[in-house]
Amino acid sequence: MAETATYYFNSYDEGGEEWATNPENMVDGNTGNSSSTNDDADVELLLTNTCDGTNLGTISVVEVRCYC
Numbered sequence: 001m002a003e004t005a006t007y008y009f010n011s012y013d014e015g016g017e018e019w020a021t022n023p024e025n026m027v028d029g030n031t032g033n034s035s036s037t038n039d040d041a042d043v044e045l046l047l048t049n050t051c052d053g054t055n056l057g058t059i060s061v062v063e064v065r066c067y068c
Contacts, residue, residue, distance in 0.1 A: 017045035
């Protein structure tokens with residue numbers, strides 16, 4: 001069985017492209033916290049993630065989790 005590694009975004013464009021309400025919650029690693037916006041055109045630019053850059057081999061799946 002192949003090893004599984006999971007990473008999440010941990011920083012965003014603070015003061016730039018960010019959602020209106022609690023943008024920091026999108027990058028805190030806690031799926032119990034939420035961010036929101038009422039503007040369909042809003043973007044939250046996510047900058048870095050928790051991967052240390054180690055080459056773990058071929059990426060076979062990328063999944064995005066969204067809570068509503």
